[in-house]
Amino acid sequence: MQATLPITHPLRGQRGPDHLLTDELVHSAEGKAVNRASEQQRQMRNGSYWFDPIERRDLKASLRALGHTCAQAGWDGEGAAPVLPLTLEHAIRFIDALPMGYAEPDPGADPDGEISLSWIGNKGHRLSLSIGPTGRISFAYRIGPRRRNGTEWFSDAIPEELLEYIGTFPIFG
Amino acid sequence: MLPSGLPEEVGDDELVARFARHDSKYFKRPPYRPKYGLFIPPRDSTALSVSRVSGKSEAVIREIGEHVVLQAGDKLYGWATLLVKDVRAIRSLGVVSDEPDDHHHFHAHITGFPLKLPATVPTEKSELIQVCEDLAEAASDMVLVS
Numbered sequence: 001m002q003a004t005l006p007i008t009h010p011l012r013g014q015r016g017p018d019h020l021l022t023d024e025l026v027h028s029a030e031g032k033a034v035n036r037a038s039e040q041q042r043q044m045r046n047g048s049y050w051f052d053p054i055e056r057r058d059l060k061a062s063l064r065a066l067g068h069t070c071a072q073a074g075w076d077g078e079g080a081a082p083v084l085p086l087t088l089e090h091a092i093r094f095i096d097a098l099p100m101g102y103a104e105p106d107p108g109a110d111p112d113g114e115i116s117l118s119w120i121g122n123k124g125h126r127l128s129l130s131i132g133p134t135g136r137i138s139f140a141y142r143i144g145p146r147r148r149n150g151t152e153w154f155s156d157a158i159p160e161e162l163l164e165y166i167g168t169f170p171i172f173g
Numbered sequence: 174m175l176p177s178g179l180p181e182e183v184g185d186d187e188l189v190a191r192f193a194r195h196d197s198k199y200f201k202r203p204p205y206r207p208k209y210g211l212f213i214p215p216r217d218s219t220a221l222s223v224s225r226v227s228g229k230s231e232a233v234i235r236e237i238g239e240h241v242v243l244q245a246g247d248k249l250y251g252w253a254t255l256l257v258k259d260v261r262a263i264r265s266l267g268v269v270s271d272e273p274d275d276h277h278h279f280h281a282h283i284t285g286f287p288l289k290l291p292a293t294v295p296t297e298k299s300e301l302i303q304v305c306e307d308l309a310e311a312a313s314d315m316v317l318v319s
Contacts, residue, residue: 066197069195076194076195076215077194077245077246077247078215078216078218078245079215079216079217080215080216081216081291106197106200106201106208107197108195108197108198108208108210109195109197109210110210110213110290111213111214111215111216111290112216112290112291112292112298113291114298116208116209116210118200118208118209118210120200120206120208123310124310126209126306126309126310128208128209128302128305128306129302130298130302136295138292138295138296138298138299138302139299139302140209140299140302140303140306142306142310147303149299149300149302149303150296150299151295151296151298151299
């Protein structure tokens with residue numbers, strides 16, 4: 001059963017359960033509990049346009065627009081493979097699985113028809129991944145001298161290693 | 174000497190520009206950092222087209238860029254520049270001139286990418302992304318065409 005938590009601090013103008021991201025809510029024990037509960041609720045509603053925060057809606061709309069623009073072979077003028085509906089679906093499911101409170105990526109398309117998602121922080125701080133129609137994720141991460149690249153498979157949850165890397169980027173960075 | 178009047182060998186201190194034909198190739202918030210997608214070679218290729226732009230004004234670079242993207246019937250969104258020395262410091266990448274005719278003045282290739290897309294071995298693509306990220310890190314911020 002889910003505990004009811006008293007809210008003793010104003011929410012500093014935030015708009016609803018998906019927006020409880022003020023400092024005290026993120027870092028206090030109560031805040032973490034609220035966030036966990038909020039995240040569970042949000043994930044149960046995944047795929048529901050109206051329950052997505054505006055930023056998430058915009059990101060998914062950009063992805064769909066990208067999928068539309070790159071749906072034909074040769075979209076780059078140099079023989080690129082088309083972005084398949086299944087690839088787009090995987091990318092949108094990846095975004096749906098991204099917990100609130102994590103920085104959102106910038107989408108793109110690769111010449112092999114995979115969709116790329118990029119996070120760019122300060123100089124030398126980047127994460128890029130590409131998702132294909134089979135759910136294969138190829139990624140490369142760097143922060144200072146630390147570099148890592150590899151392959152993961154997307155099912156319904158974002159692999160922990162990737163989530164750890166995404167968590168290093170500031171939300172409004 | 175090449176048709177453009179440039180020497181055939183590309184010097185370490187030269188600047189090359191990579192033109193963006195799609196607005197998904199750079200981060201849309203200032204300072205508009207290029208993403209790895211700007212530097213990923215086309216399908217079935219291990220070379221990437223760039224233009225030699227040392228000493229050229231922004232207006233001239235833009236003119237070259239518009240000429241380049243027009244050949245593909247596309248629109249120029251902007252460009253990022255790279256110092257050739259920085260490119261050659263990345264793994265096995267090289268920069269070679271390529272001016273086969275009068276329509277390719279200032280054209281060059283970044284060569285030596287680790288694989289051609291599509292990647293057949295799953296781990297290979299992440300290697301390619303890493304190399305393209307090296308280029309994106311070494312590149313200037315984007316100059317956007319308004």
